[in-house]
Amino acid sequence: MASAVLRGVTLDCADPKALAGFYAELTGMRVSFSTEEFVALDGAPHCDLGFQRVDGYRAPQWPGQDVPQQFHLDFRVEDVDETERLALSLGAVRPDRQPGGDRWRVLLDPAGHPFCLSA
Numbered sequence: 001m002a003s004a005v006l007r008g009v010t011l012d013c014a015d016p017k018a019l020a021g022f023y024a025e026l027t028g029m030r031v032s033f034s035t036e037e038f039v040a041l042d043g044a045p046h047c048d049l050g051f052q053r054v055d056g057y058r059a060p061q062w063p064g065q066d067v068p069q070q071f072h073l074d075f076r077v078e079d080v081d082e083t084e085r086l087a088l089s090l091g092a093v094r095p096d097r098q099p100g101g102d103r104w105r106v107l108l109d110p111a112g113h114p115f116c117l118s119a
Contacts, residue, residue, distance in 0.1 A: 008040070008048035009073070013111040016051035022110050023049055025090050026083075027075070049073075059112025063097045073115040080105050080117050087117070 013019045020031060020039035029041035029049065041049045060069040077083040084105055088094065091110040098106055104118035 008043070008050055009071075010038075010050035010052055011111070011113055012054040012057055013051050013113075014053065014057040015111075016053050019051045019109065019111050020049075022090050022092070023051075026087055026092075057111070060114065061112075062095065062106075062108065062114040063099075069114050072113065074104075075115065075117050077117050077119065080119055083117050 011019065016037065016039040017034065020034070020041055023029065024031060024041055027041070027043075027049075029043055031039060032042035032048070033040040037053045039051045041051075043049060058067045061067045062069050062072075075083070084092075084094070084107065087107050092107040094105070094107055095114075100106065100116065100118075104116045106114055106116055108114055
């Protein structure tokens with residue numbers, strides 16, 4: 001039996017409140033804790049998302065690795081095109097490189113972290 005259950009994932013960023021706002025609008029998650037240094041979104045019954053301020057934060061340079069991505073988030077969605085439009089309207093960017101073909105869509109959040117949308 002497993003002794004640990006994944007509770008959350010925390011992303012480094014320059015502005016935790018702004019990045020939490022982006023993901024709250026994208027996912028429908030709600031802020032459960034907020035300070036100037038850290039914001040948490042409640043993902044019950046799933047994994048929570050946290051955003052922590054890092055002085056001198058440097059955005060990942062996907063797909064290049066001059067500043068590595070370190071990780072990325074994957075989201076299962078009902079309609080990839082509709083969710084992409086929402087994400088773009090909230091400040092995401094669609095990079096030219098799309099390695100998933102029709103299987104998934106790569107976007108970059110406002111802080112530069114790559115994330116994927118798939119049906």
